[in-house]
Amino acid sequence: MDFSIKAFDTKNAIAQFKSGCIAVGIFENGKLSAAAKSLDGKGALSAAIKSGDITGKAGSALLLHAVAGSAADRVLLLGLGAEDAVSDRNFVSAAQAAARVFGTLGANDALLALPLDAVRNRDSQWAIQSAVIALRDNLYRADELKSQKDNGKKGVKKVALAVDTAQTAAAKLTLAQSVALANGMDLAKTLGNLPPNICTPTYLATTAKKLAKEFKLGVEVLDRKQLEALKMGSFLSVTNGSEEPPKFIVLKHMGGKAKAAPVVLVGKGITFDTGGISLKPGLGMDEMKYDMCGAASVLGTFRAIAEMALKLNVIAVIPTCENMPSGRATRPGDIVTSMSGQTIEVLNTDAEGRLILCDALTYVERFKPAAVVDIATLTGACVTALGHHNSGLFTRHDDAHDELANELLAAGKASNDTAWRMPIEDSYQEQLKSNFADIANIGGPPGGSITAACFLERFTRKYTWAHLDIAGTAWKSGAAKGSTGRPVPLLTSFLVKRAQG
Numbered sequence: 001m002d003f004s005i006k007a008f009d010t011k012n013a014i015a016q017f018k019s020g021c022i023a024v025g026i027f028e029n030g031k032l033s034a035a036a037k038s039l040d041g042k043g044a045l046s047a048a049i050k051s052g053d054i055t056g057k058a059g060s061a062l063l064l065h066a067v068a069g070s071a072a073d074r075v076l077l078l079g080l081g082a083e084d085a086v087s088d089r090n091f092v093s094a095a096q097a098a099a100r101v102f103g104t105l106g107a108n109d110a111l112l113a114l115p116l117d118a119v120r121n122r123d124s125q126w127a128i129q130s131a132v133i134a135l136r137d138n139l140y141r142a143d144e145l146k147s148q149k150d151n152g153k154k155g156v157k158k159v160a161l162a163v164d165t166a167q168t169a170a171a172k173l174t175l176a177q178s179v180a181l182a183n184g185m186d187l188a189k190t191l192g193n194l195p196p197n198i199c200t201p202t203y204l205a206t207t208a209k210k211l212a213k214e215f216k217l218g219v220e221v222l223d224r225k226q227l228e229a230l231k232m233g234s235f236l237s238v239t240n241g242s243e244e245p246p247k248f249i250v251l252k253h254m255g256g257k258a259k260a261a262p263v264v265l266v267g268k269g270i271t272f273d274t275g276g277i278s279l280k281p282g283l284g285m286d287e288m289k290y291d292m293c294g295a296a297s298v299l300g301t302f303r304a305i306a307e308m309a310l311k312l313n314v315i316a317v318i319p320t321c322e323n324m325p326s327g328r329a330t331r332p333g334d335i336v337t338s339m340s341g342q343t344i345e346v347l348n349t350d351a352e353g354r355l356i357l358c359d360a361l362t363y364v365e366r367f368k369p370a371a372v373v374d375i376a377t378l379t380g381a382c383v384t385a386l387g388h389h390n391s392g393l394f395t396r397h398d399d400a401h402d403e404l405a406n407e408l409l410a411a412g413k414a415s416n417d418t419a420w421r422m423p424i425e426d427s428y429q430e431q432l433k434s435n436f437a438d439i440a441n442i443g444g445p446p447g448g449s450i451t452a453a454c455f456l457e458r459f460t461r462k463y464t465w466a467h468l469d470i471a472g473t474a475w476k477s478g479a480a481k482g483s484t485g486r487p488v489p490l491l492t493s494f495l496v497k498r499a500q501g
Helices: 034-038 044-050 088-102 124-139 165-193 201-215 224-229 233-239 285-308 353-367 380-386 399-414 426-432 448-457 488-499
Strands: 002-008 022-026 061-065 074-079 109-113 158-164 218-222 247-254 263-267 269-273 313-323 335-337 343-345 371-376 391-395 419-422 465-469
Touching: 002 165, 022 034, 022 044, 022 088, 044 061, 044 074, 061 088, 074 088, 088 109, 088 124, 124 158, 124 165, 158 165, 165 201, 165 285, 165 488, 201 218, 201 247, 201 269, 201 285, 201 313, 224 233, 233 313, 233 335, 233 353, 247 285, 263 285, 263 353, 263 488, 269 285, 269 353, 285 313, 285 371, 285 488, 313 353, 353 371, 353 448, 371 399, 371 488, 380 391, 380 448, 391 399, 391 448, 399 419, 399 465, 399 488, 419 448, 426 448, 448 465
Parallel strands: 002 158, 022 074, 022 109, 109 158, 263 313, 263 371, 269 313, 371 465, 391 419
Antiparallel strands: 061 074, 218 247, 247 313, 335 343, 391 465
16 A cells, blocks of 8 residues: 655645545534535535434444545545544544545545544644554455465555645655554564464574665574574573574664664564473464564564664664474473573473573673663463553663663553553562572462563663563454564654654
8 A cells, every 4th residue: 555645725625636535534423523524515424424324433434425525536434533532542443444444445545634633642643653554454464375365456555644734744754654664563463473384583584684685784693503602501492392493683773873872672583382391282372473473573673663764773683493392302490501601490491482582681781782672472471460452561670771661651652552561579589599590480370470571680780671571462362363563663663762862
């Protein structure tokens, strides 16, 4: 789908715009938005509301044909809910409704003329981004491996967003960034949805190399021998049972000042997680292909910021491997030595994500980072705590980490990709004590997502760090099964704001 900005003013009226469809907003009290009023010269829209065919409830839609007074072939009415306080949720519902209807039309082009400045506590830039993401999300198909694909012949191919003339320049910049974000989300979704026999550690490494080539990024991929030389015993212990070789991906977007400290994103890349010797139940195990969604979100974020040519130094570090059972696999009770020198008693081989991340978090010390954020589908306990709405955010509790946490929380709210801060306290560290090693890799069921974060925290004390547990937000199960592309919006918003200073 191609997007553009179309500016309107008193000399260039929406009613005169020729299009396959113009979408406008109405409110629950039956009142028309400004754009809708401009199309109601002959009273057709008012008559439709009076008839009761549409109430203005958020997300409702009514398609009208050949509306007198409009140069468009069709007019689509979209419910926005209460007029005095259009919520961000109601605006997104209207945009999603537009996306669904646009996908069914025979028209080639459409104009989306929703009131971009009417959303409570939001600006028009937020509204443009939300509309683009809603439209692109409706278009996304995970049919790469189907013998019969959705050919997409039907539906709108070009969408223009209506803005006031004075907002044209800012709107065009926002639109370009929104499309870049949508492209990044699509990459993250696709990587997550691919089956584990295709999306292997080598596949992720190849994807990183393709991104590097397309956008002139720096890239390095470390193999087993190099990881052994670095003494990444914790990471390598997870790979022992697999035939697939591990990869350690380093991707660099150095768009900022030459000597500016980078932001580092660390993405968990377990391309399939059986649980290892601590084998998971068979039911639903196919969804463990999504255990690399942390890695996918980092690659998707890099796709977005590279397309934006973001003026910021950002480095991606992605440890990726499979967690498989075999005669070579790490056993419960084994003790391994991490790159940091700390020894770890592996009480449960299904707590493997922290074992690969801890070595990656030690590795990033060499970059002298301004901040480090790791992203991982780490614990089922986080799903129990927060459900599927918020990602879990963990940091230490001091001024520097509070500031980083606030940045990430604000980025989540700004991008509709929310997180909720959870505690990290020394009292939880007690659960990770081992009689035989420096630390155990699990702390028991109580506070499982917190003790997992506490484990990682031990490897991050030389820099400012935050951890995002995305186990509840990275994918959906059931009829809507598939990767969500989260938290690419949160991460991208966070980095864009950092680049702005």
